[in-house]
Amino acid sequence: MAKSSKLAEPAAEALLDASDTQAPMDSALEELIGYALRRAQLKLFQNLISRLAVHDLRPAQFSVLAIIDQNPGLMQADLAKALAIEPPQVVPLLNKLESRALAVRVRCKPDKRSYGIFLSKTGETLLKELKQIATESDLDSTAALSVAEREELLRLLKKVYQ
Amino acid sequence: MAKSSKLAEPAAEALLDASDTQAPMDSALEELIGYALRRAQLKLFQNLISRLAVHDLRPAQFSVLAIIDQNPGLMQADLAKALAIEPPQVVPLLNKLESRALAVRVRCKPDKRSYGIFLSKTGETLLKELKQIATESDLDSTAALSVAEREELLRLLKKVYQ
DNA sequence: AATATTAGTTATGTCAATTAACTATTAATC
DNA sequence: GATTAATAGTTAATTGACATAACTAATATT
Numbered sequence: 250m251a252k253s254s255k256l257a258e259p260a261a262e263a264l265l266d267a268s269d270t271q272a273p274m275d276s277a278l279e280e281l282i283g284y285a286l287r288r289a290q291l292k293l294f295q296n297l298i299s300r301l302a303v304h305d306l307r308p309a310q311f312s313v314l315a316i317i318d319q320n321p322g323l324m325q326a327d328l329a330k331a332l333a334i335e336p337p338q339v340v341p342l343l344n345k346l347e348s349r350a351l352a353v354r355v356r357c358k359p360d361k362r363s364y365g366i367f368l369s370k371t372g373e374t375l376l377k378e379l380k381q382i383a384t385e386s387d388l389d390s391t392a393a394l395s396v397a398e399r400e401e402l403l404r405l406l407k408k409v410y411q
Numbered sequence: 412m413a414k415s416s417k418l419a420e421p422a423a424e425a426l427l428d429a430s431d432t433q434a435p436m437d438s439a440l441e442e443l444i445g446y447a448l449r450r451a452q453l454k455l456f457q458n459l460i461s462r463l464a465v466h467d468l469r470p471a472q473f474s475v476l477a478i479i480d481q482n483p484g485l486m487q488a489d490l491a492k493a494l495a496i497e498p499p500q501v502v503p504l505l506n507k508l509e510s511r512a513l514a515v516r517v518r519c520k521p522d523k524r525s526y527g528i529f530l531s532k533t534g535e536t537l538l539k540e541l542k543q544i545a546t547e548s549d550l551d552s553t554a555a556l557s558v559a560e561r562e563e564l565l566r567l568l569k570k571v572y573q
Numbered sequence: 574a575a576t577a578t579t580a581g582t583t584a585t586g587t588c589a590a591t592t593a594a595c596t597a598t599t600a601a602t603c
Numbered sequence: 604g605a606t607t608a609a610t611a612g613t614t615a616a617t618t619g620a621c622a623t624a625a626c627t628a629a630t631a632t633t
Contacts, residue, residue, distance in 0.1 A: 277477040277542060282549045282561065283455035284474075285568035290452040292572050293445040315439040325581065335622060340582060362580040362629045380439060387444045393570045399444065402571075405564045406447035408555045410454050487612065497591060502613060524598045524611040 293390040300386050304379070311383065313342055314368065314376045317352055322365035324357075351375060455552040462548050466541070473545065475504055476530065476538045479514055484527035486519075513537060 278284040297308055316331050317323065329336045346352040351372035354364035368376065391399055440446040459470055478493050479485065491498045508514040513534035516526035530538065553561055
């Protein structure tokens with residue numbers, strides 16, 4: 250399997266400070282898109298993390314809910330693949346969501362080894378709210394951009410990763 | 412101290428697969444800049460990681476060299492702040508660079524508790540090469556963009572994080 | 574029916590990163 | 604000017620993410 254670059258939890262690999270400090274400046278890195286991407290991404294991520302924390306959720310859990318919503322009945326292996334994480338990691342993630350009655354595992358009739366995963370009504374409702382929160386977070390973090398610039402940025406980013 | 416969102420090592424916090432798989436699609440997340448940023452950032456980061464691996468270096472070490480180069484004689488506390496990591500993490504980082512004779516710690520005359528950190532001649536030479544590598548990596552990862560688009564992307568990203 | 578494969582889980586080991594505790598030097602206060 | 608407080612760097616210990624391997628149950632293969 251590939252080195253697996255998941256879009257999950259922590260975000261380290263020191264490149265440079267994202268927040269405060271008028272401390273040492275780099276400038277060697279300033280012209281690298283990868284560096285700018287990292288700083289911008291960290292900023293948005295931190296904002297989202299703090300907003301989701303109100304609901305005692307992490308970005309990973311939010312994305313799981315979104316994926317289930319978009320793919321109702323999918324199996325855990327699919328989920329692992331979509332998240333680019335290993336199957337064992339899916340277990341505690343789903344356990345948590347299930348314990349909070351946001352998602353359910355339903356035994357498959359044809360293949361009793363696997364589960365179909367679905368959102369509960371509560372999960373669907375919460376997800377709607379989370380989407381709004383995420384959108385607000387996005388706007389807040391990119392407040393320095395005009396609407397047109399925001400659209401252009403999204404377009405360029407998609408072009409890069411697609 | 413702030414929650415500290417360093418630009419260091421791992422990059423998890425599952426949002427969605429960046430690489431292969433025509434598996435489950437999200438689309439709920441597709442319009443979020445934060446999501447696009449994450450995927451793009453991960454793509455560029457992976458590329459850089461594999462290129463630096465040739466020199467047995469990680470992005471964090473590269474950025475340390477760049478910061479020292481830009482701020483010769485800085486102290487470890489400054490370095491920690493610039494990297495948005497905790498002082499204890501600086502120690503093994505510098506130990507490694509020093510053992511490879513890329514950087515040196517020099518005791519301060521006025522304050523014998525602290526060190527001034529400098530690049531060695533070898534470190535300076537290597538850094539020049541690393542900058543080229545990072546630039547190539549950048550271009551490679553954003554090959555889908557035109558020159559103008561690349562400049563625009565960098566401009567927008569700076570506007571976001573600055 | 575015997576064997577191999579697959580879905581999910583549990584268990585184990587590794588490694589990064591934060592926190593706390595320690596050493597030495599310097600600064601502050603009485 | 605001696606005692607106390609603060610600072611730079613280090614070491615130690617804890618936590619937590621993540622991967623790998625081992626296990627259980629069910630299905631598929633021969």
